[in-house]
Amino acid sequence: KTRFSSFPDVLVITLGRFVLGSNWVIEKINSKIHMPEEIDLDAYRGSGLQPGEVELPEDAPAAAAAPQVNADALAQLMGMGFPEIRCTKALLATGNNGADIAMNWLFEHMEDPDIDDPIPVQGAPGGGGASEADIAQLTDMGFSAAQARKALQETNNNMERAVDWLFSHADSMEEDTPAPSGASAAVAEPADTKPARYKLVSFISHKGTSTHAGHYVAHVRTADGSWVLFNDNKVVKVPAIAGPLAEGYMYLYERV
Template identity: 50%
Template structure:
């Protein structure tokens, strides 16, 4: 097997270097799992489970036990027992696909791995999901979030430690009225940072006249752009610039309770806490005839020292006047999933349309909402204000169904917690579970939040410690015009970072069952990281 530059790739074998067999459009799953299991917390958690869980497992079928499946994956990927060259039989269909003909009579034939098959895991984790249960290509970023949520549910049902807390952090939203200059702060828990990437085209150039056709930009350019006989070149952008744009103040309309009038408010978002592992989803999308297409904007990412400290929020400051609380019967807007909103607005949809679509589709994700928008673009009320509900009416909302309450309780929550979470999220079981994990101190009592008052401060995920410096640990790359087509691969750094971001280790490319060195050549991490879709940063400790 050779790279795009014609040089032969060096296959790797051994512990932590096991590939995964492609089951048919399953590369999104493989690249996500390789990235997650590169983290020591996940390695320790599920390798330990591989030893202690099977003897005590009460599930009669390991195929339907998530803990069994995850511990088997940990052993399969990390033990090294399966990371061995595939030895094809004469009749083996793999014989012609995993070998390279020798360049001369003395050069041995190169064999790659067969890869472990995760058919049972894929069936289990995708069960009852509208997209992940199919054989279609999926969004690796969405699958990663789905996987983390599945891990939380499964761990809670078994009353065991769950490792997803390393991704948790809180963002601080600050709103300032431009008239009275009163301010309001609120925090929101997150575990994946959806980061819009500005799209600025360079002047189009004829493909044949371009001398550097083998450059990283040309290699990563989408099939769609190549097929239309044009070369679209985009201005590179620094990751720090994307973060600065995200945290910069913007203007928004706001009903100020102090002024009792609609005013222009200044809104800004910063970080209240920082996670141990920072997941960044680079949102590179552009609408082309109302069809969202991925665009290859190079994002320059620091490998050894991403400093998030400049983006920290400071909370209410001395001299600032906090805006009064809204009236209890004031109109309230439903809660919207921040990631889904970021994806939809990043595709160019106005905020009001994105919210209307999420409401109309039962908060079932950005893709379902996007399809709804395409079907209702000509609706006369598409840009009308959203219907609002008062807090009193919300508290007296229709009681959730017993089946929904029972389902949430099976995940380890009390009936009171399940009932309140379902009411807060429109009777959506999936969103109710997410709400419960983001409100761990809420016992389900309707009076608990009010009684707590302003003096009670909920524990936020992540850490307030500074400096908040990170090193790139892994990234998931995608080739193709849409995240729902094409191909995903993962790059993983095998070392452990020291306080300066250095450390011994090298980069490895996981391309389904093929595992090769990626320190140089066309597949080098440094060459392909500007076009990655999901980045995994590990925090460096002093």
């Protein structure tokens, strides 16, 4: 079950009074909806993980990413009649260094028993760590180690794409800062122990038969509990709100 650990100071509820009709024209729903003047949401308050409950994972498993190769070189090799899987393997094995080098690799490995086996998919970008050799190669080009790691993370540890990424993000890239560890990483927030009870303080209504006619008015509760209607430049004290309350469009509740 899903529960709330905290509640807002102001609760806004909007009703779907405007819909797209069958003739593709926006229509207004004029149904009367009973809205309470007080709401108690304490029944939906969570109390943390209880005995016998299993905590849901924070993030869904990352989807596997297919290996990235040079599209032009791949098309060139496939144009020579080589199957796509062999061309992809050749480009990956030669570091995406062009069709000529990959073609030489193909001729040397045509008899390999696993030449047509599926290519193992890699984890999602950033899932695996970058090799120190790749980082060193990028730092030799003048980039910092943090920038090199960031580029490799963003490009699934592909050196060729990492270099392109570094140059294309040179103006906006900032140094990575190490993530806080231990107790300093988590900042405890004060527990929300205030009752989750709300009182209606205002509601907005649309006056008119359709979205193309009429205007909006607002009812506001005053400090003494009475209600005031704001209708353009007219402000009127109203004796009761039972009728207008059922025709509202947006309701604002304040926590008490």
